[in-house]
Amino acid sequence: MDSILVRGGGPLSGDIEIAGAKNACLTLMPATLLSDEPLTLTNAPRLSDIKTMTALLESLGAEISSMQEGKVQTMSCHGDLNPIADYEIVRKMRASNLVLGPLLARLGHAVVSLPGGCAIGARPMDLHVDALTALGAEIELRDGYLHAKTQGGLKGAVHKMRFASVGATENFVMAATLAKGTSVLENAAREPEIVDLVSCLKKMGAQIEGEGTSRIEIQGVDRLHGATHPVVTDRIELGTFMLAPAICGGEVTCLGGKMSLVESFAEKLDAAGISVVENARGLTVSRKGDRVQAVDVVTEPFPGFPTDLQAQMMALLCTAEGSSHLEETIFENRFMHAPELTRMGANIEVHGGKAIVHGVERLKGAQVMATDLRASVSLILAGLAAEGETLVSRVYHLDRGYEFVEKKLSGIGAQIERVQS
Ligand code: UD1
Numbered sequence: 001m002d003s004i005l006v007r008g009g010g011p012l013s014g015d016i017e018i019a020g021a022k023n024a025c026l027t028l029m030p031a032t033l034l035s036d037e038p039l040t041l042t043n044a045p046r047l048s049d050i051k052t053m054t055a056l057l058e059s060l061g062a063e064i065s066s067m068q069e070g071k072v073q074t075m076s077c078h079g080d081l082n083p084i085a086d087y088e089i090v091r092k093m094r095a096s097n098l099v100l101g102p103l104l105a106r107l108g109h110a111v112v113s114l115p116g117g118c119a120i121g122a123r124p125m126d127l128h129v130d131a132l133t134a135l136g137a138e139i140e141l142r143d144g145y146l147h148a149k150t151q152g153g154l155k156g157a158v159h160k161m162r163f164a165s166v167g168a169t170e171n172f173v174m175a176a177t178l179a180k181g182t183s184v185l186e187n188a189a190r191e192p193e194i195v196d197l198v199s200c201l202k203k204m205g206a207q208i209e210g211e212g213t214s215r216i217e218i219q220g221v222d223r224l225h226g227a228t229h230p231v232v233t234d235r236i237e238l239g240t241f242m243l244a245p246a247i248c249g250g251e252v253t254c255l256g257g258k259m260s261l262v263e264s265f266a267e268k269l270d271a272a273g274i275s276v277v278e279n280a281r282g283l284t285v286s287r288k289g290d291r292v293q294a295v296d297v298v299t300e301p302f303p304g305f306p307t308d309l310q311a312q313m314m315a316l317l318c319t320a321e322g323s324s325h326l327e328e329t330i331f332e333n334r335f336m337h338a339p340e341l342t343r344m345g346a347n348i349e350v351h352g353g354k355a356i357v358h359g360v361e362r363l364k365g366a367q368v369m370a371t372d373l374r375a376s377v378s379l380i381l382a383g384l385a386a387e388g389e390t391l392v393s394r395v396y397h398l399d400r401g402y403e404f405v406e407k408k409l410s411g412i413g414a415q416i417e418r419v420q421s
Contacts, residue, residue, distance in 0.1 A: 002089045004392045004406065006383030007415035008365060011250030014412040018238045018256045018282070019045040019073075022401050024193040026095040028200050028231060029172045032062055032075035033102035034177060035204055037226030039075050044231055046403040048069040048396070049093055056089045056096050060103070081106065087113035087144060087393060093400075094167075097128060100148065101171030105136055105178040106278050109149040126162055127168035134159035135179050145371070148361070154180030156220055164214065164301045165187040168318070170197055176218035177206040183218045191302040192261055196232040203227035234262035237402060239309040240377050242266075242285045244409065246274045248317050249287045257283035264305045268313065271295045272320065294322030294359055295383030299330050311337045313380035318346040318383060320359035328353045337375035340368040344368045344382055344390065365390040373401045380405070382412055 020043035030053070032039040044050060046069060054064050054073070061081040066073050083103055090096040090113040103110035114125060129139050132148065136155040139148040156179045161168060168190040174185035174197070175313060189193070190212055198211035204227045207219035209223040245252040246269060251381065259266060259278045266276045267283070272292040273365045294317060307330040317324040319343055328334045335355050338348045345364045347358040365388030370376030376398040383390030385411045392398075395418075406416045 001421055002392065002395050003029065003419045003421065004380055004393070004395050004398070005417050006380055007421050008384060008388060009248065009250040012248050012252055012412040012414060013250045014243050015253045016412050017242050018241065018254050019234050019403050021050055021193055021234035022047055024196040024232050025050055027054055027098050027193060027197045029075065030098045030102050031174055031197065031200060032057065032384050033060065033099060033106055034174060035224040035226060036078045039204070039226055040380065041073045041373050042071065042228065043069055044073045047235060047373045047399065049095065049400045052089065052093045052240060053095065056085060056099065059086060059089060060099065060190060074370050079197055083107050083110045083222065085112040086417050088117050097125060097131040097167060099177035099379060100128060100146065101132060103155055104132060104148050105175045105265050107152055112146050114144055114146065116304050118244040123280060127163060128171050128245065131159055131161060131168045131172040132175055135175055135183060138357055146173050154179035156183040158186070160186040161188065164269055166191050166194065169194055173198065173200040173201070173208065173216060173218060176220060177224060179220040181220055183220065185216045186214065188214050188216045189301060192232055192235060192310060198237045202231040203229055212283040233258065233261060233360050236306065236308045238262055238283070239265050240270065240288055240308070240312050242276065242283065243316050244291065244384060244412065246287050248384040251284060251286035253282050253284045259283065263310055264303055268295050268297055271315065292316060292320045294320040294324040296325040298327040306330060307334065311336065311374040312381055314338070314355070315341065315378040317357045317359065318363055318382060318414060322359055324357045326355045326357065337378045340371070341382055342380055343369060344386055362387055364388060367391045367393070370397045372396045373397045378417070380417040
């Protein structure tokens with residue numbers, strides 16, 4: 001298993017390229033199941049999660065070819081489709097559940113294993129099941145699989161979700177594109193990845209309004225056609241790399257970054273004493289002062305502070321002046337990086353879904369273990385600012401969500417390398 005070795009060092013400077021969004025690509029790819037014509041995605045990120053989704057779609061009957069080393073993916077579902085998403089693939093990644101809505105819409109039935117993914121809480125499927133049931137699906141759980149069927153296809157309906165789940169919104173919207181009549185989703189999630197999905201579905205001929213708001217209306221159509229779509233910028237990779245100069249000092253431009261993707265996060269950086277300036281090339285981030293100031297953070301659905309940047313933000317606040325209060329409201333078990341950061345000299349108290357980070361002057365390098373995707377990169381960020389060497393093990397989590405992370409960070413002056421065991 002590979003590890004990442006980081007040597008703490010001085011200020012960083014230069015440009016860093018931000019990839020297409022993993023979470024957008026993982027919902028755009030299953031959208032190919034809705035049409036028998038090819039869907040081409042450009043600006044796809046090169047990640048192991050994308051390979052997992054490729055394997056899953058191929059197992060369902062999709063033909064997939066990639067160009068530019070995976071940056072361009074063309075998918076086609078013109079032949080017979082297999083309605084069964086097998087546990088062996090689904091267990092690797094929770095986003096596999098995003099094939100349920102499209103398979104139901106296209107075939108009228110589907111059998112999808114309950115998913116796996118990062119161990120950051122229970123992450124049930126009830127909101128997906130409720131949303132698709134509202135469209136007329138009959139779904140039951142047997143042998144660890146969701147068995148879903150319809151009587152003569154899905155039918156448009158009004159549904160209000162009790163929580164604005166990202167995945168359940170995506171499944172509902174994709175399923176409703178081919179349902180009979182009009183569907184309305186209330187309390188829909190508003191994440192940019194959903195706006196990107198809808199933008200692609202519209203290119204495929206879907207009739208949808210209200211994406212980016214909490215009420216999405218879909219007018220069902222008989223069929224969708226092929227399209228070409230560029231994947232939106234990854235706001236989580238963007239936020240992660242914005243933290244590199246924030247933590248180490250210096251000035252870095254995140255190419256292609258947009259303020260609208262990270263507004264609430266950038267507000268917290270500003271309060272901590274980090275400058276973020278939007279320009280034609282992207283977002284330029286710099287730390288002028290010696291230490292950042294403590295800030296309080298509460299994770300919320302978009303447009304609030306993203307849970308997927310909470311671990312990385314904690315790494316920054318470990319060396320802030322003062323005490324910061326962090327509250328995680330999306331996932332119930334998402335402070336697993338705290339004990340690892342403590343091994344590096346951080347002073348963190350965790351009480352259930354709340355953590356208090358008492359800033360220390362300097363972190364110290366240590367051997368630490370990545371426990372999930374975002375936790376793994378938070379340890380790398382902490383290592384960049386620590387005294388001495390930090391060895392982060394179990395980096396397969398990292399490869400699920402960050403492409404060429406060592407290359408990208410070396411490019412702005414970080415001392416980082418992959419150690420193969
Ligand atoms: C997506 C993102 C993930 C991000 C999360 C929240 C993808 C591939 N992943 O995950 O990176 O951290 O949004 O921004 O886009 N829940 C239920 N029942 C359900 C579904 C969810 O109770 O049926 C709960 C979950 O346990 C969790 C919360 O709702 O506590 C948020 O989950 P959701 O918004 O569905 O996240 P994902 O779509 O899984």
